[in-house]
Amino acid sequence: MRWTLKSKPEKQKIQALQNDLQVDEIIATLLLQRGIETFEQAKSFFRPTLDDLHNPYLMKDMDKAVNRIEKAISNEENILIFGDYDVDGTTAVSLLSSYLKSYYPNVATYIPDRYDEGYGISFKGIDYAEDNGITLIIALDCGIKSIEHIDYANQKGIDFIICDHHRPGDTLPNAIAVLDPKRSDCNYPYKELCGCGVGFKLIQALAKNRNQTIADLIPYLDLVATAIAADIVPITGENRVLAKFGLEVINSSPRPGIKALIQNIKKKILTITDVVFIIAPRINAAGRIKHGNEAVALLTEFDLQQAELFASEIEQHNADRKDLDKQITKEALLQIENNNEIERFTTVVYQEDWHKGVIGIVASRLIETYYRPTLVFTKSGDKLAASARSVKDFDVYNALEASSEYLEQFGGHMYAAGMTLKEENYQAFKNKFEEVVHKTIHPDLLIPEISVDAEIDLSDINERMMRILKQFEPFGPENMTPLFLSTKLNDTGYPKTLGNDNEHLKLFVKQSDSEGFGAIGFGLGKKISIAKDRKSFDAIYSIEENEWNGTVSLQLQLRDIK
Template identity: 75%
Template sequence: MRWTLKPKPSEDKISHLAQSLNVEDFVATLLIQRGIETFEDAKNFFRPSLEHLHDPYLMKDMDKAVSRIEEAIANQENILVFGDYDVDGTTAVSLVSSYLKSYYPNVATYIPDRYAEGYGVSFKGIDFADDNGFSLIIALDCGIKSIDHVAYAKERNIDFIICDHHRPGEFLPDAVAVLDPKREDCFYPYDELCGCGVGFKLIQALGTNRNETIDDLFPYLDLVATAIAADIVPMTGENRVLAYYGLQVINSNPRPGIKALVHQVKKKVLDITDVVFIIAPRINAAGRIKHGNHAVELLTEFDFEQAQQFASEIEKYNADRKDLDKQITKEAFQQIEKNQEQERFSTVVFQEDWHKGVIGIVASRLIETYYRPTLVFTKSGDKYAASARSVKGFDVYNALDACSSHLEQFGGHMYAAGMTLKEENYPAFKEAFEKQVEKTILPEMLTPEIEVDAEINFTDITPKLVRILKQFEPFGPLNMTPVFMTKNVKDTGHAKTLGADEEHLRLFVKQNNSEGIAAIGFGLGKKIDITKNQNTFQLTYCLSENEWNGNISTQLMLKDIRANEN
């Protein structure tokens, strides 16, 4: 692990903000590192407001999208709401379809089969629309590169409205409207929305035509917050506002489907991390193991008993997903160890019977161990399909673009992408990808980095600080949980390893004459020797609250430990 202390802002900036907010200098430092430099910035950060949401009509083609939907309703046309099978796609489909159905009945949903159709808009889906009399398809979280599909639909007199957030290619599909804040000719003020976020802007625009206010759309924010958390988009601007209020809905009055998913969880109040690790994997499991339709059924169900039935089925899919994930990860490790005759800059593995629904998770697991841009391939019909995951700072989408002559299709983001290729092109692609990574990756990107926000002493850790940091939530990219570093720490003799394989570490630590504080380090069990024999050491950690028998205490969530430098 590399520990990198973030650059400290100028003393003038720090003292000015600290005085205006009446906070310690290092709290002002944390805020400035997040781009918050004035009292007004801080007010908007600590008090997110739905009034801060932008006018949806600022998005290119929004007027065309709303006009076409209103025309479809006036003419009693059938509308098909189409979306990807992951969390962002299924929440977006649930959002837009349930909103339209609240005042117009001729609406149906379509999620492509991960295995039979693959990612994004499919010809099979368009044929379904054609066979069943749909004349308008609203595509969510996909479609920005579906030029051939949209042309195919047009030949059948089916119009498309595309709501996407992925990077467009050189040309846009010939749709009635293309809503994507990443379009070069779109000057919408915030371009980091997820697919469900773009869907929300669409219903916000439709709502203004019906004299609805943002309060009328408040109940839909549990879906938007779930998508924002799962899709790992920046927790800034509109995303932060939508996630903040979406969490309120999840914790106070969620839709029956989400309520059923969290019903068995003992936690009273869920934060964004709980959404990422409790709600999102279960919604995802439907599309990974069975079919994304199951997720949409759950998220659009109004009867709680029925929703519980759907949730228990999804719980089974999630258990199956975990088993497959473990098995395939183990097989991928064996394959890498067997073929590790030379140092490589990328990890590319293939096995034809690997379950397509979990290869993305496996790619993430491999990065945890080998820390290289990673592709995991499996057989999909007569093609090879892969999920890509990347390391911090390396744009895997650009690397795939450079090798695109070997690919049938690809799409995604800087850190996650998907692709298909012909079997005979696999060896050449694998080599081309390795060369591209070797040529463009910086050496430091091959070592995991812990970015440290500030070096502090244990005496700085006060109840007031913990209260202030809680107001930094919800956390996510560009507003990550603050990481602190403290030097000259000793364990008080309570160090022990936890877990079946002793992989975790529990400490009770002091610094000089400070009060002792509990610390837990997941995956740090092997570092227990550093803490023995009254040795002094350094910690990087986040602050958290631990509740036990009704008592709440502060504890350190350790990121890494190293011996004190002499």
């Protein structure tokens, strides 16, 4: 691990914010690092409200989208809500379809089959629309590069509205409306919405037209928060507001589908992290193992008993997914070792029978072992398909663009992407991708980094600090859980390991004469020797509340020690 300490803001800025907010230096430092410099900015950070959401009509083409939907409703046209098979896509389809169905019946949904149709808008989906007398398709979380598909639909007299958040190409599709805050000609103030977030802006605009208020849309925010968490978008600005209020819905009155997924979870309050690790993988498992339609059926079901049945099927898909990803990761690691590719700057592996639904997860697992940009390929029809994952601060999308002479198609973000190529181009592409990454990646980026917010003493930690830190939530990209460094610590003499394979580390740490704190380090069991025999060590950790037998105490969650 590479430890880096964030630079400390200017002293006078810290002091000014301390005085304005009546907080200590550590809290003022953390706020300034997050771009919060004034009392007003701090107020909207600590007390976000739904009034902070922007006017949806600031988004380019929003008026055109709303007018076309209203026209479809007054003409009693059939509308198809089309979305990708991942969490962002299925939550977006569930959101928009359930909102429209609350006052208009002629609404159907369509999720492409991951294996038969692949990612994004499909010709098969457009043919389905034509066969069913559908004249308007609203695409969510996809479509920004679907030039040919939209032309094909136009020839059939089917209109398209696109709601996407991916980077556009040089030419936009010829749709009735293209809602994407990343359009170069879109002046929408917040650029980092997920696909479901763009869908939410559309229902916000439709609601405005129907004299509804934002309060009428609160029940849909559990879906938006789930998508924000799963799509790993920045938890800043509008996303932070939507995530915060969406989490409140998840914890107080979630829709039956989400309630069915979480009812056996023992935690009282679910956080964004719980959504990432508990809710999102289960919703994703439907599209990975069976079909994304199952996720939409679950999320739009209003009968709890029926939702519980759907949830138990999805639970089984998730168990199957876990088995597959374990097995394929094992085979991929073996392939890297056998091919002697340990010294490369990239990891690119391929086996034709690997399950397409889990190759993205496998790519993330391989990064845990060999920390570098990773592509996992499998056979998909007569082509090869891959999922890409990247390391912190390296744009894998740009690297794919630079190697695209060998690709049939590709799309995605800085940290995650998908692509297809012809089998005969696999080796040439693998070599080119390695060459591009070798040339463009800084060697430091191949060592995992822990970025530390501030160095503190254990004596700085107290209940008041914890109360304020909790108000920094929800955490996520660009507003991560604050990490602290403390030096010259000692375990009080009885360090131990926990877990079946002794993989976790349990300590009780002190710093000179400070009060001691319990500390847990998940996955740090191998480092027990560093803390043995009361040896001095440094640690990076976050601070959390630990509840045991009805008593709540502060605990350090160790990220690394040395």
